[in-house]
Amino acid sequence: MSFFKALNIVKTYANHKALDDVSINIPEGAIYGLLGPNGAGKTSLIRIINQITAPDSGEIFFRNEHLKPSDVNRIGYLPEERGLYKKMKVGEQAVYLARLKGISKHEAIIRLKMWFEKFEIEAWWDKKVEELSKGMAQKVQFITTVLHEPELLIFDEPFSGFDPINVELLKREILELRKKGTTIIFSTHNMGSVEEICSHIALINKSRKIIEGPINQIREKYASNTYQLSCRYNPEFSPEQTIGSEFEIVSQRVEGDRQDIILQQNTYCPANTLLSRVLPQTDIISYQKIIPSMNDIFIKLVKEQA
Numbered sequence: 379m380s381f382f383k384a385l386n387i388v389k390t391y392a393n394h395k396a397l398d399d400v401s402i403n404i405p406e407g408a409i410y411g412l413l414g415p416n417g418a419g420k421t422s423l424i425r426i427i428n429q430i431t432a433p434d435s436g437e438i439f440f441r442n443e444h445l446k447p448s449d450v451n452r453i454g455y456l457p458e459e460r461g462l463y464k465k466m467k468v469g470e471q472a473v474y475l476a477r478l479k480g481i482s483k484h485e486a487i488i489r490l491k492m493w494f495e496k497f498e499i500e501a502w503w504d505k506k507v508e509e510l511s512k513g514m515a516q517k518v519q520f521i522t523t524v525l526h527e528p529e530l531l532i533f534d535e536p537f538s539g540f541d542p543i544n545v546e547l548l549k550r551e552i553l554e555l556r557k558k559g560t561t562i563i564f565s566t567h568n569m570g571s572v573e574e575i576c577s578h579i580a581l582i583n584k585s586r587k588i589i590e591g592p593i594n595q596i597r598e599k600y601a602s603n604t605y606q607l608s609c610r611y612n613p614e615f616s617p618e619q620t621i622g623s624e625f626e627i628v629s630q631r632v633e634g635d636r637q638d639i640i641l642q643q644n645t646y647c648p649a650n651t652l653l654s655r656v657l658p659q660t661d662i663i664s665y666q667k668i669i670p671s672m673n674d675i676f677i678k679l680v681k682e683q684a
């Protein structure tokens with residue numbers, strides 16, 4: 379069964395087409411990175427999934443059924459533009475937001491106290507929202523997004539404004555939510571965190587989806603046949619005369635007693651064959667295929683379409 383699917387979504391603002399026939403398919407239990415340059419259409423798609431705006435055309439299915447208004451309670455959304463009522467007390471507001479998601483007051487307080495403790499903000503329960511730092515306010519908003527334990531969570535740039543320690547805390551919690559079975563859509567420009575936590579991605583550029591799939595398969599797909607051979611530096615060892623005709627040396631560098639050689643493999647050569655040629659000459663530290671980062675792939679694909 380499909381978990382969440384958007385099919386052929388079109389959205390136009392005035393005369394700008396923000397989404398042009400975009401389809402995405404989110405597997406259950408995925409952390410699904412929605413990527414793309416500024417203005418690509420990510421937030422427009424997220425707002426449609428959250429039923430904040432309607433598409434001009436296209437269909438959305440949640441567990442094989444058309445998305446309906448009551449599904450808002452099955453989705454938690456942390457928008458990039460955060461908003462809490464400044465004059466209200468923190469705990470009071472968190473309870474109010476939980477009640478809007480259908481949680482009883484009693485249950486809301488139990489769950490909130492647990493989260494406030496986990497995020498070390500218990501002392502702020504009775505303070506006014508305006509007294510919170512930006513990071514603390516974001517923690518409160520994160521908590522109110524996940525509190526009703528929705529099946530699908532959508533985080534738009536969840537790490538912006540957080541210090542590195544709190545980023546780690548948040549990442550841990552996101553992975554924990556996934557472990558409990560929550561599916562997560564995660565929109566960000568931070569490719570490092572995409573590689574760290576996403577299982578799948580979609581890249582949207584100029585209002586169209588240009589790639590989608592499991593992140594490992596995408597990275598593997600864009601890998602050229604380039605390898606890094608690292609060995610103990612030995613002046614007697616001549617890579618040119620040793621590696622064999624299957625390879626071409628792209629670059630090499632000696633640093634201290636270590637030599638790194640980047641090789642382009644032009645015809646197939648098993649790792650064992652290469653290593654058996656090199657081994658009599660020097661100590662091998664490692665030999666591995668170079669897989670491009672999501673950052674490299676993002677830049678390559680977006681530049682190709684420029």
Ligand SMILES: Nc1ncnc2c1ncn2[C@@H]1O[C@H](COP(=O)(O)OP(=O)(O)OP(=O)(O)O)[C@@H](O)[C@H]1O
Nearest residue numbers: 391392394396414415416417418419420421422423
């Ligand atoms: N309410 C709106 N009215 C008019 N144009 C809009 C509206 N919302 C978005 N747009 C336009 O639609 C396009 C896509 O915007 P969107 O916010 O979806 O991009 P994004 O991928 O989320 O960008 P960013 O990474 O900068 O947040 C942009 O050109 C934007 O100017």
